[in-house]
Amino acid sequence: GQNIDQPTEMTATEGAIVQINCTYQTSGFNGLFWYQQHAGEAPTFLSYNVLDGLEEKGRFSSFLSRSKGYSYLLLKELQMKDSASYLCAVTLNTDKLIFGTGTRLQVFP
Amino acid sequence: DAGVTQSPTHLIKTRGQQVTLRCSPKSGHDTVSWYQQALGQGPQFIFQYYEEEERQRGNFPDRFSGHQFPNYSSELNVNALLLGDSALYLCASSGYPGQGIPEQYFGPGTRLTVT
Numbered sequence: 001g002q003n004i005d006q007p008t009e010m011t012a013t014e015g016a017i018v019q020i021n022c023t024y025q026t027s028g029f030n031g032l033f034w035y036q037q038h039a040g041e042a043p044t045f046l047s048y049n050v051l052d053g054l055e056e057k058g059r060f061s062s063f064l065s066r067s068k069g070y071s072y073l074l075l076k077e078l079q080m081k082d083s084a085s086y087l088c089a090v091t092l093n094t095d096k097l098i099f100g101t102g103t104r105l106q107v108f109p
Numbered sequence: 110d111a112g113v114t115q116s117p118t119h120l121i122k123t124r125g126q127q128v129t130l131r132c133s134p135k136s137g138h139d140t141v142s143w144y145q146q147a148l149g150q151g152p153q154f155i156f157q158y159y160e161e162e163e164r165q166r167g168n169f170p171d172r173f174s175g176h177q178f179p180n181y182s183s184e185l186n187v188n189a190l191l192l193g194d195s196a197l198y199l200c201a202s203s204g205y206p207g208q209g210i211p212e213q214y215f216g217p218g219t220r221l222t223v224t
Contacts, residue, residue: 004151031211042113042199042215043152087151087199095140095211096165099151 002026004100006088012078017038019034020073020103022088034062034073035087043087045075075105083107113202113216121222130185130219134202138165141183142213143175144199152199158183187221195223198203 003025012018013074024032031050035043038095047055049064049071061074073086114133122128134141140159144152154167158177177183181202187194197220201213 033212034206035215040220042217044215048212089151091211095213096154096157096167097142097143097152097201097213098146098154099144101149101151 009043022071028092033089036084115216132200146197156159
């Protein structure tokens with residue numbers, strides 16, 4: 001079967017840095033996505049990793065280690081609007097996404 | 110350029126009824142995937158359509174069926190509704206696999222409530 005694990009909830013303070021971890025065990029691997037989802041809204045794309053290493057995009061960075069089945073999303077200079085669920089998803093082939101349960105991040109002033 | 114659109118936004122049905130949800134993909138996209146997202150959970154893959162055919166299917170019963178039209182828009186049909194079918198149904202469209210990042214663009218979703 002396919003298994004993707006993320007922490008259920010995290011809290012952080014405005015201006016801080018938070019790291020959301022994701023581990024996966026899947027039959028095959030093409031790449032790993034991170035999506036942000038505000039309550040009641042559709043997921044929006046944050047990052048995509050296919051090779052090992054760190055991808056930086058503004059305040060958000062994503063890291064992948066294929067050999068360890070591990071990824072993390074790093075959010076810097078947290079803002080209140082970053083309060084949302086963060087979804088880790090693995091793609092096996094032909095665009096099918098397998099999602100974790102998501103990590104609900106709450107940012108406090 | 111319109112993104113992915115879905116209709117209706119919200120829907121309330123009773124057990125045993127049938128429902129049809131609609132999706133129009135982002136311009137230039139030819140692949141449509143459907144996902145079911147229960148409250149507090151990540152989206153679960155239902156199926157994917159490409160060239161008007163079901164290309165992949167997740168672990169959902171035959172009560173869930175779909176269709177893709179020549180203009181790439183798609184429908185999701187659910188028969189004999191159960192209370193457990195209450196969820197947010199997300200449609201995602203993507204371009205031809207292999208062209209750059211295989212990003213899926215999600216629509217706003219249809220919130221289905223079964224009573």
